[in-house]
Amino acid sequence: MSGTTQVVVVTGASGGIGRAVARAFGAREARVALLARGEAGLHAAAEDITRGGGTALEIPTDVADFDQVEAAAERVEKELGPIDVWVNVAFTSVFAPFDEIEPDEFRRVTEVSYLGYVHGTLAALRRMKARDRGTIVQVGSALAYRGIPLQSAYCGAKHAIQGFNESVRCELLHDGSRVRTTMVQMPAVNTPQFSWVRSKLPDHAQPVPPIYQPEVAAKAVLYAADHPRRREYWVGGSTVGTLIANAVAPGILDRYLAKTGFKSQQTGEAKPADQPSNLWAPADRSRDYGAHGEFDAESTPRSFQLWASKHHSLLAAGGSALAATALAVWRRARS
Numbered sequence: 001m002s003g004t005t006q007v008v009v010v011t012g013a014s015g016g017i018g019r020a021v022a023r024a025f026g027a028r029e030a031r032v033a034l035l036a037r038g039e040a041g042l043h044a045a046a047e048d049i050t051r052g053g054g055t056a057l058e059i060p061t062d063v064a065d066f067d068q069v070e071a072a073a074e075r076v077e078k079e080l081g082p083i084d085v086w087v088n089v090a091f092t093s094v095f096a097p098f099d100e101i102e103p104d105e106f107r108r109v110t111e112v113s114y115l116g117y118v119h120g121t122l123a124a125l126r127r128m129k130a131r132d133r134g135t136i137v138q139v140g141s142a143l144a145y146r147g148i149p150l151q152s153a154y155c156g157a158k159h160a161i162q163g164f165n166e167s168v169r170c171e172l173l174h175d176g177s178r179v180r181t182t183m184v185q186m187p188a189v190n191t192p193q194f195s196w197v198r199s200k201l202p203d204h205a206q207p208v209p210p211i212y213q214p215e216v217a218a219k220a221v222l223y224a225a226d227h228p229r230r231r232e233y234w235v236g237g238s239t240v241g242t243l244i245a246n247a248v249a250p251g252i253l254d255r256y257l258a259k260t261g262f263k264s265q266q267t268g269e270a271k272p273a274d275q276p277s278n279l280w281a282p283a284d285r286s287r288d289y290g291a292h293g294e295f296d297a298e299s300t301p302r303s304f305q306l307w308a309s310k311h312h313s314l315l316a317a318g319g320s321a322l323a324a325t326a327l328a329v330w331r332r333a334r335s
Helices: 016-027 039-051 066-079 103-113 115-131 152-175 214-226 237-248 250-260 304-310 312-334
Strands: 007-011 031-036 055-060 085-088 134-141 179-186 203-205 232-234 266-270
Touching: 007 016, 007 066, 007 115, 016 031, 016 039, 016 085, 016 134, 016 214, 031 039, 031 066, 039 055, 055 066, 066 115, 085 115, 085 214, 103 115, 103 152, 115 134, 115 152, 115 179, 134 152, 134 214, 152 179, 179 214, 179 237, 214 232, 232 237, 237 250
Parallel strands: 007 031, 007 085, 031 055, 085 134, 134 179, 179 232
Antiparallel strands: 203 266
């Protein structure tokens, strides 16, 4: 679906993947509601939407508070129209060994990064189920299946979203509902989170290479929104490799990550003394960070695996044809 009739809600829309997703929908001239805490980031995101030909509605929202999310959904429907697509992206995190994370910090990450998705999904379903149409896209991660060191709160939230989303999907299928929910599992992405995440590490945090640009993630989200019958999409070869390795040899992967996971998530340069933290208050309240982080030079703007995910039926057919041809050649050679 495209055009000015499409109404889209994006949480975490002021930066990173959420910002790139909002821009992409805006470029299709959609009406995009932007939910996030940072006012400077929200305002800049709205300008992106307008320049792209879409319509923007800024709604400062803390997704950890269901009343705020519900009020935002109500405002969207009054000002933009019935919600067609709801994209849950908003999150926060703490980079630290588990026993260095305070209970209130862990709780805050869970309330934003997990319950924020629950709140957004509930607000969307309250409206979509009555109309028997609509799509909810959960932006996930390879870490929804595979926990890594130094990100216990974030990994826990992503695992929780995975189970929650599967449960909701089963209920919708049971009801015969035409409301769809799908999940997009992301790789490491070059977003501003590594410049504003609450970090207790000695060195500057970084995504685990290979790193993808947020526009790759945005393309996957738009495709998932347009094709929501698939239960989930995997983005990036690293996501596929991680999930397969975890399914086949999780114990070996535990030991591998124990050896490599600390160093690979730090640049080797000291963390800036004045690095902000967006755990309790938005880092982009007075400064716009945009969609990209600090790792443009190390990031790729494309993913063959994403193309393959979009065309899995074609690849499966091609694989079957190749296998049939090989079998025919082998039989002919034997005869």
